[in-house]
Amino acid sequence: MSDELEQILGQxxxxxxxxPVASGLRLTPHCAEKVVAGDVAxxxxxxxxxxxxxQDHLLTIDLHKSYRKGAIEVPxxxxxxxxxxRGEFLAIVGQSGSGKSTLLHLLGTLDAPDQGEVYYAGQRIxxxxxxxxxxxxxxxxxxxxxxxxxxxxxxxLENVLAPLMIAQSxxxxxxxxxxxxxxxxxxxxxVGLSHRLKHRPRELSGGEMQxxxxxxxxxxxxxxxxxxxxxxxxxxxTGQEIIRILRTLNRERNLTIVMVTHDRAIADxxxxxxxxxxxxxxx
Amino acid sequence: MYKLLLCWxxxxxxxxxxxxxxxxxxxxATMIVVxxxxxxxxxxxxxRIHGIISDVVFESRSADGFMDAEWHEEQIRQVAGDQxxxxxxxxxxxxxxxxxxxxxxxxxxxxxxxxxxxxVSDYGRYLQHPxxxxxMSFKLREKGYDVRDPQGGPxxxxxxxxxxxxxxxxxxxxxxxxxxxxFLKPEKPKTPAPAPTSGPAADxxxxxxxxxxxxxxxxxxxxxxxxxxxxASYRTSEGEDRFLARPGDDVMLTxxxxxxxxxxxxxxxxxVDLYESKMSEYDxxxxxxxxxxxxxxxxxxxxxxxxxxxxxxxIKLKPGADGNAVRDKLQKAFSPTLYNICTWRDxxxxxxxxxxxxxxxxxxxxxxxxxxAGFGILAIFYMxxxxxxxxxxxxxxxxxxxxxxxxxxxxxxxSLGIVGSGVGMVxxxxxxRYINQIAGxxxxxxxxxxxxxxxxxxxxxxxxxxxxxxxxxxxxxxLIAVAASILPARRAARLHPVxxxxxx
Numbered sequence: 001m002s003d004e005l006e007q008i009l010g011q012x013x014x015x016x017x018x019x020p021v022a023s024g025l026r027l028t029p030h031c032a033e034k035v036v037a038g039d040v041a042x043x044x045x046x047x048x049x050x051x052x053x054x055q056d057h058l059l060t061i062d063l064h065k066s067y068r069k070g071a072i073e074v075p076x077x078x079x080x081x082x083x084x085x086r087g088e089f090l091a092i093v094g095q096s097g098s099g100k101s102t103l104l105h106l107l108g109t110l111d112a113p114d115q116g117e118v119y120y121a122g123q124r125i126x127x128x129x130x131x132x133x134x135x136x137x138x139x140x141x142x143x144x145x146x147x148x149x150x151x152x153x154x155x156x157l158e159n160v161l162a163p164l165m166i167a168q169s170x171x172x173x174x175x176x177x178x179x180x181x182x183x184x185x186x187x188x189x190x191v192g193l194s195h196r197l198k199h200r201p202r203e204l205s206g207g208e209m210q211x212x213x214x215x216x217x218x219x220x221x222x223x224x225x226x227x228x229x230x231x232x233x234x235x236x237x238t239g240q241e242i243i244r245i246l247r248t249l250n251r252e253r254n255l256t257i258v259m260v261t262h263d264r265a266i267a268d269x270x271x272x273x274x275x276x277x278x279x280x281x282x283x
Numbered sequence: 284m285y286k287l288l289l290c291w292x293x294x295x296x297x298x299x300x301x302x303x304x305x306x307x308x309x310x311x312a313t314m315i316v317v318x319x320x321x322x323x324x325x326x327x328x329x330x331r332i333h334g335i336i337s338d339v340v341f342e343s344r345s346a347d348g349f350m351d352a353e354w355h356e357e358q359i360r361q362v363a364g365d366q367x368x369x370x371x372x373x374x375x376x377x378x379x380x381x382x383x384x385x386x387x388x389x390x391x392x393x394x395x396x397x398x399x400x401x402x403v404s405d406y407g408r409y410l411q412h413p414x415x416x417x418x419m420s421f422k423l424r425e426k427g428y429d430v431r432d433p434q435g436g437p438x439x440x441x442x443x444x445x446x447x448x449x450x451x452x453x454x455x456x457x458x459x460x461x462x463x464x465x466f467l468k469p470e471k472p473k474t475p476a477p478a479p480t481s482g483p484a485a486d487x488x489x490x491x492x493x494x495x496x497x498x499x500x501x502x503x504x505x506x507x508x509x510x511x512x513x514x515a516s517y518r519t520s521e522g523e524d525r526f527l528a529r530p531g532d533d534v535m536l537t538x539x540x541x542x543x544x545x546x547x548x549x550x551x552x553x554x555v556d557l558y559e560s561k562m563s564e565y566d567x568x569x570x571x572x573x574x575x576x577x578x579x580x581x582x583x584x585x586x587x588x589x590x591x592x593x594x595x596x597x598i599k600l601k602p603g604a605d606g607n608a609v610r611d612k613l614q615k616a617f618s619p620t621l622y623n624i625c626t627w628r629d630x631x632x633x634x635x636x637x638x639x640x641x642x643x644x645x646x647x648x649x650x651x652x653x654x655x656a657g658f659g660i661l662a663i664f665y666m667x668x669x670x671x672x673x674x675x676x677x678x679x680x681x682x683x684x685x686x687x688x689x690x691x692x693x694x695x696x697x698s699l700g701i702v703g704s705g706v707g708m709v710x711x712x713x714x715x716r717y718i719n720q721i722a723g724x725x726x727x728x729x730x731x732x733x734x735x736x737x738x739x740x741x742x743x744x745x746x747x748x749x750x751x752x753x754x755x756x757x758x759x760x761x762l763i764a765v766a767a768s769i770l771p772a773r774r775a776a777r778l779h780p781v782x783x784x785x786x787x
Binding site: 145 | 284287289292293673677679680684781784
């Protein structure tokens with residue numbers, strides 16, 4: 001397990017990600033190959049767009065999701081099909097309650113769709129076992145949220161290191177802690193927080209917390225960043241600062257970013273915008 | 284790693300959870316203290332019982348006993364000689380102790396062989412004269428009885444009266460008595476010792492009483508007797524012993540002869556030492572005299588051969604020998620209708636079983652207290668999981684598996700258990716260590732002694748810490764703490780990440 005991570009972490013920050021197939025295999029060493037082969041074969045027989053592993057980093061096919069409120073079922077997503085290319089900065093806009101956060105949760109395997117499929121690097125991920133999805137979230141996906149979601153008991157540096165702690169056993173982590181720490185400090189310096197390493201989240205401003213959250217999302221060297229209203233709780237100037245960091249990451253590290261927002265001005269800075277209304281995509 | 288870190292941080296920041304384990308702490312401390320004191324008392328009691336009853340007791344079912352102890356000893360040696368270290372013949376019989384100072388008391392009169400008695404039991408250890416503790420003698424010592432209780436340690440109160448006992452006291456008392464009699468009733472010179480009351484003319488030893496007229500208590504002594512401390516003295520509420528009779532005083536013992544019908548038979552004895560096992564049952568009932576004298580008194584000696592009858596042969600086993608096995612072996616060899624063979628434990632089964640029962644019930648009750656504490660932990664943990672719902676969602680969104688989240692809370696429960704039972708263990712052990720000082724302080728504050736030496740014959744609270752028991756208690760407390768955190772931890776593990784993240 002730690003070898004895998006070493007492989008990820010050992011890459012220079014600016015290098016391109018490995019080919020999708022390779023990264024897909026690495027994701028679940030034991031079962032990935034089988035699952036991919038089976039799924040691809042199945043999908044090639046269908047008429048719908050089969051996952052284009054060369055191009056699409058993330059692909060959804062006909063996603064449905066509804067929530068139950070008492071006895072009434074409230075449909076949130078009613079057939080969302082979309083794709084994100086590698087290295088793309090995509091903004092999903094829509095009014096509140098249009099299901100954009102739900103879509104992002106489905107992309108990030110935090111939730112499972114009622115119907116439909118999610119592909120990551122050519123591999124179906126929504127039906128993976130929990131352990132594989134946990135590992136995917138831990139290593140391939142970075143996530144940032146509107147409310148930052150830092151752990152209040154840990155200081156900034158420990159929050160950034162949390163994904164690495166989760167990825168490794170105690171001894172594995174302790175063996176490499178210097179390297180991890182150096183990496184976390186470098187990331188915090190990149191987002192301009194090197195003076196706040198030992199502060200608890202409640203001692204930080206909103207912008208600082210979001211920047212710490214970005215550093216945390218990047219510490220395991222993911223190739224996909226999912227951002228849920230990253231500027232929703234920030235004033236305009238601070239929000240712009242966050243977007244600038246995201247754009248830089250996208251440009252310099254070829255990081256694929258999927259961002260959900262309701263702010264048109266923020267969304268306009270992405271490469272492409274998709275609009276979500278009534279549970280469906282409207283271009 | 285995150286599990287350890289978060290466990291540690293939760294431990295350091297959630298003081299309310301620490302409050303919840305105070306009950307665990309108290310439970311553990313109480314259990315350790317109670318168990319130590321109980322086993323201390325049990326040990327004291329057992330060693331006292333064992334001090335007076337030898338490892339194996341070979342006794343006759345008949346009150347008249349059996350003839351020729353040496354022949355029996357030889358037979359016993361043939362059956363189980365490899366496990367036997369020493370034997371001593373004994374005659375035991377009910378009797379009445381009478382003295383003008385003490386009044387009349389029903390007692391158990393025991394005739395012992397002063398040479399072999401100490402080899403089969405701890406009897407000698409409980410005497411008051413240092414020389415007698417080394418080598419028992421039924422002769423009155425000049426003086427030098429211990430002023431301080433030899434078993435009590437330096438803080439036991441002084442027994443000044445005992446220090447003046449012995450021949451010194453006897454001569455003084457006799458002189459005073461003689462003077463008083465001369466002064467008050469000069470016309471009737473009579474010795475201070477009461478006139479012989481053994482009426483029956485059939486008493487073959489009645490003739491022995493004739494030199495009584497020449498008996499001078501200033502120079503002469505009767506046959507020696509060792510009586511129990513509780514017979515000779517009483518204890519004041521301050522823990523001081525007041526003596527009604529002491530070495531040098533004369534008493535009279537009345538028992539019955541063997542044969543049909545039994546006839547009463549009495550004689551005078553001089554107290555030569557006091558016996559204190561600190562088991563009130565023994566100290567208030569047992570009276571020791573030389574076996575030969577008792578055999579004479581009870582007409583147990585065959586006039587032609589000079590061989591006496593005895594009731595009991597006390598057997599001391601070699602270290603490590605199994606008492607029950609020896610008992611069964613002997614019982615097989617000797618007819619159960621004539622002989623009863625038992626170990627010292629058999630003799631006090633009811634008492635020992637009662638103590639064991641008490642301690643078992645007490646342990647169950649105290650463990651229930653810790654179990655109640657477990658429910659407190661469960662409730663507080665549930666609250667903490669609810670409070671930490673968002674954090675759990677965050678960890679899951681970062682890829683922490685459900686098992687890992689569960690591990691955080693189980694580890695948290697375990698570390699609370701470790702803190703609680705650890706502090707409880709230290710507190711309990713310290714309490715046991717300083718239990719007498721604490722009892723003293725409590726007695727001083729409340730104005731009523733916690734450990735009243737008037738009731739208990741120890742000056743100190745006996746306490747024995749059994750490492751094995753402590754381990755069991757601490758282990759049980761840890762188990763309860765972890766078990767109480769399983770339910771909340773499972774709830775945490777099963778939280779849906781999206782719902783947990785949305786939780787406000």
